[in-house]
Amino acid sequence: MASDAKTPVVLCWHMHQPGYQDLKTGQFLFPWVYLHAIKDYSDMAAHLEAHPKARAVVNFAPVLLEQIETYLVQIERWRHGAGAIGDPLLAALVAETLPETGSPAFQDLMNKALRANPDRIIKRFPAYARLADLAEFYRSKPDIQRYISSTFLTDLLVWYHLGWMGEIVRQRNACIQSLQEKGTGFTLDDRIALLDVIFEVMAGIGPRYRHLAKTGQVELSVSPYTHPILPLLLDLESAREAMPDIALPSHSRYPGGDLRASWQLQQARETFKRFFEIDAKGCWASEGGLSQATLAQLGKHGFQWTASGDSVIHNSMNLARENGQLPEQAGIHQPFRFGDNEVTVFFRDDGLSDLIGFNYADWHAEDAVGDLVHHMENIAGHAKGKPRPVISVILDGENAWEYYPENGIHFLDRLYTVLEDHPRLRLATYSELLEQPVTEPVQLPHLVAGSWIYGTFSTWIGDPDKNRAWDLLCEAKTHYDRVMDNGSLNSEEKHAAQRQLALCEGSDWFWWFGDYNPAQIVQDFERLYRRHLVNLYERIGYPAPPSVFQQLSQGGGEPARGGAMRPGHDKDAEAP
Template sequence: MRDNPPLYVAFVWHMHQPYYKDPLNGYYRLPWVRLHGTKDYLDMAEILKDFPSVRQNFNFVPSLLEQLVDYSEGTAKDLYLEVSRKRAKELSEDDKIFILENFFLAHWDNMIKPFPRYYELLVKRGTHLITSDLARAIKYFSEGDFLDLQVFFNLCWIDPLFREKDPFLRMLSEKGHSFTEEEKVLLLEKQLAIVGRIIPTYREMASRGQIELSFSPFYHPILPLLCDTDTSRVAMPNVRLPRQRFVHPEDADAQMRMGIEYFEKVFGFRPGGMWPSEGSVSEEVVKLAARHGVRWLATDEGILSNSLDRRIRDNSGNLTEPDLLYKVYSYEGVSIAFRDHVMSDLLGFVYSQWEPRTAAGDLIGRLRSIGNSVRSGEPRMVSIILDGENAWEHYKNDGRDFFLYLYEGLSREERIRTTTISGFINEFGAGNRLERVFPGSWINSNFGIWLGHEEDNLAWDYLSDTRDRLQEIQRQNPSLDTTNAWKALYVAEGSDWNWWYGDEHSTETQQDFDELFRFNLMKVYKEVGNDVPAQLFVPILRHDRGVSPTLMIRGFIKPRIDGLVTSYYEWYQGAQLDVKKSGGSMHKSESLIVTVYYGFNADSLFLRIDPKIPFAEFEEDTEFLVVTSRPADIRISYPIKGEGKMAELYEKTKDEWKKVKDISEVAAVDVFEIGITFADLKAREKDEINLFISVRKGGEEIERCPWRGHISVLVPTEDFEAMMWY
């Protein structure tokens, strides 16, 4: 046994966050790059400095690096940071609601409870969040409560290592309550200073050779699906595919090329290796990597099993073929490492519940067993690959105790050596030749997370339609600068949006992910001067699509269309929608619209809009638009100011809006009222009409109602009124 070479272990920590920047206003919608920056990215490297013999691999997604640079240079606009910076006495009612809703987004046991005052405020708000109760709840929180919350939320996301080493942060933690505005300002400065140290620290450690840095394609797309969505049928023969097949290997190539170029710009050298997003590979992806000079990539053991057509674990999950798994393979000149799925998941999901010393000992014991089980002679490498940030909040002390026991134990092991993947390849060669590469990801060896569900497929269809339109416009106008449009499209190709579509995963911020995906597609149209398709304003998330009115339709109405509230009863049987409760305006600013009423009789749909300010105070170039996306694309525009105006009805055919007619049954005096026949809307009995109202100024949309989803109206049958009476 002593003749055996040592067992090599390659830890790969994948550092990734979605691209959170809102393309329509430039704000980061979610704070996780900044907060994981202060809690996870830097300390993962800092802990290693005390263990120089321990080698590690860190994989950075370029879109994460871009966001870290943005924060480091002080140019990032972050909604959560701006609310944190506001003086507590200047917080608006909306700011306070935002704080109570979002400033407890942390692991309660490991990040909130260690601060007794923080947990006290959580209990005061209520551990079961009911959003509709927050407006009432803020009345019970004092100015001091909100100031403490601003401090705690940002303090708890700073790693305990830094809170312990920094005298000011240690003082804040020990003080524990009644913070001052000056302390808050200094805390936020410390926070951004930590973020600014991340990239220089990794650059320096890579130059010393203790760590290897690798990359992922720029915006973290599922590369095999960019190459061809039909690839999913290899692992899932019966999968439901999107309406339109997506076949754009040139996008996969671009995402890889941009990733390498940006990595080199940030770190000063080209990466040798790549973790393809979610470990997603196919033969075409490996060939692309070879063309870009990528020496190695990594994926999951399930891909190896399917590529070899051999089971490497039994039904109980026990490894039956260690000699197959624990080595490097080669395909088209690219070395491929296959992660030990079980041990990677133990670190990601199980060891956090164990006592740290026991967990570290268990992992080292498993590695010893592997070293004893493989045949002698050939060097073996165990690949343990997982997220480098998301697991540690589930560990006590942010995982630091576990890592100290693990690294100390590994440093003492004579028969186990940690390695970089490039270091292993340089010493022992590119690996055994692999005849084929099965297309799949680290999850179930398929692409089911990102394709197949109704929501997933709808997202792919929107992506295909947008890309086709962008390419068509570029062909028609070769001199048009489409740089920003392509960037927005590449962002929309990222894997993170579809991660939250479907039924597999859920999060408190699902709506943000849905909007960010659709906003990037909207950005493409805006950049090339095209109208944004109406469907992009409707959530892909099924439960968010329709907006329920405050009051439902209860019978036929026939209001007098004169722009006046002639009688309370003329709209009494119609539906009423409170704009604020339906999501407000596009940019969450003060709305111009207060309430929308709608209803119908057997022949026509009626709409009424109550403005917040008199129409006389609206600016000259303001107009209302009523837009339907079902059963037909119809747009009705009406300029608010001017005498004797009529509304204009347009219908979209192919990609052009053509005027069909004028509508005279429209008026805006105290309120806006309009009557539109169902025939003009191309709607028949029992058809569902989906519509929204848009306010535009100078051709730019400044408000939409409802912001999320649409108003849904079912065209009545002849006996509707009799049925409602009954």
């Protein structure tokens, strides 16, 4: 069968971490940027490099790219004695002296070095598992901690980083293999050698994806600068389009949301071009959050395509059907345009994407890929006599693999192997499908605002904790606007305040607030959110109100996959 008769499949991997750096101190408060860089962003590039006939879309949040760059600068400065590494865990890895055993600082480092998947990472390595068992013993008997050898903490720090290392790096890098074989008693030279590998892997992220883009194997796309929910910045009331009865914050609007959304997109374009030396044609609006006003902003900034979850198109088709405006044969596996906007919108097959995120981790790789591809073949087969479908699989490029054996290497290798030579399916990119369309976009009058999670914004607004967080942000933005307009800040101070405000606008803070998320992670993110707000008030020279220092949310739930991923469909809300 000729390749142009094959059904296109787009694999879109979204790479994203929020702003973990305290811009006031330069310290990274959590290590997830560099850990996912050495484990996931590196491995995902290597899989594509190993399958040159494969194609994929890889989307980057600019705030992630800038943080990777900051890590590299800090490590280089440390190497030259010109500065410190701003991440406590990474700095401890190469510290000549570590906290006294049994001290609060010792316990803090010990606990942080155990924040890894217990089954897929810790228990996989006997030496790491023994250290974890010892840590649990020491926790239960704090009076004996002062007698622990300092080797315990140095070994634990090394194994933490070895455990988080990407699987393909693990297989190919002689230093990593040597350290794993050594197993214990790691010296300072060993730890510096490990840092060198971490630096090398992180430094390769940008160039490797840049090369994949230049060869045409990967289309690179971008999200708004700090990953905000654009529809909510533009209009908090847009949440009512999919949930008319949702409770909203006491503030009726986010002040100056139009200008902030535009700034976020312009900053994204500039940052993306600086890193990859090309202009982005596509924008994965943060969390697939779209609205008619968001499409207008994307078009204004020159983006040609975007994407969201299939519940958004279901809601939009239902609205069109109610008004007698739904074209025949409209379905989720087609490109769409809305109103007079020329941005083409593709929609995630939530069922297929969630199988990867939530089901296949415990399957044999061959069975999992066989099942996934069988579903794709059925979609292609049912389209005979109809417009040819476009099958979109979209999910995070980092969070799922922690739950797979060996960081998903077997599943991903098998997936690319099968799809790059499939007789009826072909891997494609969205820009390719715009340049050589397999079907014309379906025209609908209006996109019902929503996200890839349930087709609503309930993950970011509506819960009392989330609404309080929005009220804090709206209040801070009101003071920010007054100060920016009164001439009290110079241009450099204004720029710093703009960047600090952008961090506060990120989607992740609102994602985590609420009782259904794990307590530890909720507390981490709400403290970081409030710190960003306090820093913003300091930037504009206005005293932070007492409400900023009051705890917003506590958490306490046990969601699937730790809450870092959510399924596209709300099963509790589906009809039986």
